[in-house]
Structures are given as C-alpha cells and as structure tokens.
Amino acid sequence: MNDIKEIAKALHQFRDERDWEQFHNEKDLALALNIEAAELLEVFLWKSPENANINQVKEELADVFTFAILLAEKYDLDVKQIVFDKLEKNAQKYPIEKSKGIAKKYTEL
Numbered sequence: 001m002n003d004i005k006e007i008a009k010a011l012h013q014f015r016d017e018r019d020w021e022q023f024h025n026e027k028d029l030a031l032a033l034n035i036e037a038a039e040l041l042e043v044f045l046w047k048s049p050e051n052a053n054i055n056q057v058k059e060e061l062a063d064v065f066t067f068a069i070l071l072a073e074k075y076d077l078d079v080k081q082i083v084f085d086k087l088e089k090n091a092q093k094y095p096i097e098k099s100k101g102i103a104k105k106y107t108e109l
Contacts, residue, residue, distance in 0.1 A: 004079045008069050015070075029071040036063035 040060035
C-alpha cells in the first residue's frame, strides 16, 4: 500500500473514532497546518539548529504532515503527484546551470 494512503487511512480512523471530521473543514485544516508549522519554528527559536530538541521536531513535524495530508484529501489531491508536479515546475524555474550553489529566487538568477 502507498505510504501516504496508509497514513491517511490511519488518520481517518483516528479522526472518525473521535467524531472530529466535523471540525476538519478546508479552512480549519489550513489554519491548523499553519499553527503547527509555527510550533515547529518555535522548537528552533533562540537556538542554533543543532541544539533543537529532535523529539520536539518529530512531534511538530508529524502534526504538520497530519494536517497537510488531511487537507490534501479534502481536495482529493494525490500528495505524491502534487509534490512531483511541483518538483518539475521548480526544475524549470531553477535550472541547475543557473542555480547550483546559489540561494537566490528564480527571478534573480
């Protein structure tokens, strides 16, 4: 089974057992995703990256993935496909010969 589909199935089971789908509209999932991303940032606040607590990183990153997958499902999006589509688009915007080793936005290359 596809890993993303397996994860989504487990998330749905967890959610449905608690009757939480009623709270998982697209807007609220997007808001929750943003909040969890901010909590991930908080793990790094006032620290060097190597001093971040890896267990907290795992916890917050899991929350980010959870809400991102649930949001993708609301729009019937194939997570694997949209990631590969974005990689292809970025490859065109950031050709290797112009962007290798350079941290500039594509409009500045």
